[in-house]
Structures are given as structure tokens and as C-alpha cells.
Amino acid sequence: MRMLVVDAFADRPFTGNPAGVCLLDGGTDQEADPAWMQRVAAEMKHSETAFVRPVDEPGADFELRWFTPLVEVALCGHATMAAAHALYDTGTVPAGRPIRFRTLKSGVLTVTRDGDGLAMDFPACPPEPAEAPEGLAAALGAEVRWTGRNAQNDLIAELADEDAVRGLAPDMAALGRIDARGVIVTARAAGGGGRHDFVSRFFGARILLGDGEDPVTGSAHCALAPFWAERLGRAELTGYQASERGGHVRTALRGDRVVLSGTAVTVLDGTLRV
Structure with missing residues (x-):
């Protein structure tokens, strides 16, 4: 086949x-x-x-x-x-x-x-505010501003800025002990007028082999699209997943659906x- x-x-x-x-x-x-x-x-x-x-x-x-x-x-x-x-x-x-x-x-x-x-x-999967699990900040090696969870049992963690997301070197064993399908870290894009409005990374130590980081995660943007649409006041945004390979995801929130392009x-x- x-x-x-x-x-x-x-x-x-x-x-x-x-x-x-x-x-x-x-x-x-x-x-x-x-x-x-x-x-x-x-x-x-x-x-x-x-x-x-x-x-x-x-x-x-x-x-x-x-x-x-x-x-x-x-x-x-x-x-x-x-x-x-x-x-x-x-x-x-x-x-x-x-x-x-x-x-x-x-x-x-x-x-x-x-x-x-x-x-x-795709179906939108907005996160709801949730208490940060014990040890999350230590596992990420970064200060966490906001945490939430969505229906996929992803944990969403907002960091201070784009540099904090890009510079993460998390303890994957510690992240794997957190009860979540994966951990999505995100921040608003630095500056203005660039190709993207927000950045993210996805760590799935429980479901992925290798180093546990997914290069570009469409399903994560089902949560990121409504999260950032509310904060930035726009339904159409572009995210950049700042893994080693990297990739842009265009998002358009349409009620309880999101179009990923x-x-x-x-x-x-x-x-x-x-």
C-alpha cells in the first residue's frame, strides 16, 4: 500500500x-x-x-x-x-x-x-483557568504567568515573553509526571509587524518518543486560537511554533470552530x- x-x-x-x-x-x-x-x-x-x-x-x-x-x-x-x-x-x-x-x-x-x-x-478547544500543578515552573525552568486546561487535557502555560518560550530547556522527566496529554507553553510575539502574533512550544513526554517535543502541533492551536483571540482582540492570527524545525500556523476563530491553515x-x- x-x-x-x-x-x-x-x-x-x-x-x-x-x-x-x-x-x-x-x-x-x-x-x-x-x-x-x-x-x-x-x-x-x-x-x-x-x-x-x-x-x-x-x-x-x-x-x-x-x-x-x-x-x-x-x-x-x-x-x-x-x-x-x-x-x-x-x-x-x-x-x-x-x-x-x-x-x-x-x-x-x-x-x-x-x-x-x-x-x-477543527473544533475549538479553549482553555479554562486552572491551578498550576506542583513543580510546573521548576520543570519548565521559567516563571509561569497563567495556567489553564482544555478538554483534551492539555495544560496551557503562559510565559512572560517570546524569548522565555524560545529559550526553554525543560526537565522532560518532570514534565512527564504532570497529569496532562501535553504541556503547551506560549507567549505574545515580541515587537510588532512580524510574521506571527504569538509563539508556542508543545511538550508531550507521555505520548511522544525522542526528546518529547512536537515540532508543530495543530491540535494545540485549537486552544491557542481562542486563548489569544480573546487577549489580542482579533479572530484571525498567526502563531509560530518555535521548535528546532519551526512552523507557522494561521488561525481563524469561527464561534466554536477554528480554521487552521x-x-x-x-x-x-x-x-x-x-
């Missing part, structure tokens, strides 16, 4: 966030087996691998599931972008047609071509032998 690696939220190879995309034909029981998908994701070792299977349903075109090397996740932005890019790039879906993905826990997600990039309609690049197109 066809397998691609796509750099999402990237305008050139080896930036943004890489995701595996497995294009299933739905023809075998194995392809529908989540244990098999988990083994493939563990073999790929990307932060997420997306599995796309065509469905014959009035409200959806494809089933979409996402797996880290360790667990299945309820929502993944960059792997959704990678999956849509793969479907358009391989000619599976015509460029002018929206793609409707049926997911297990996040409903139907619609992706459309947006100029040279892709626009994804960006570009993607295919870096590998091959065959998975099973």
Missing part, C-alpha cells in the same frame, strides 16, 4: 512537522485493525502517523485515525494536513473538492485547498510492504 511522509506546516522540506500517511484501500481486515496501525506507527517513529481509508457515507469521504509510536490520539492537526496533502498530491482527490474526514472522537473534519496551502475546519511538502512517496 502507498505510504508517504509529508512535512506539514512547512514551506520547504525538513521544516514543520513530519507525519507518515498510510493510504489504505479498505480491502482487508488487517487494514482496519488498530493494533496493526499501532505497529506501523511504531515502525515509522514520527510523532504521528495518519491512516486514511475511503468510506461510502453521506457525510464523509474517508475515515482518518492518528497514532503516535505509543498511543492512538483523539485529534492531530499536522497529520490531518499531511493526509489531505497526500490525497491531493497523489490525485486521489481533485484539487477543487473538499475532503471530509470521519474521525472517532473529533467528528467530521473538513479540509479544503486554500491557495497554495490547506485550510482545516498552512502549507505542506511531500518528502517521501513509497510502498509499505505487509
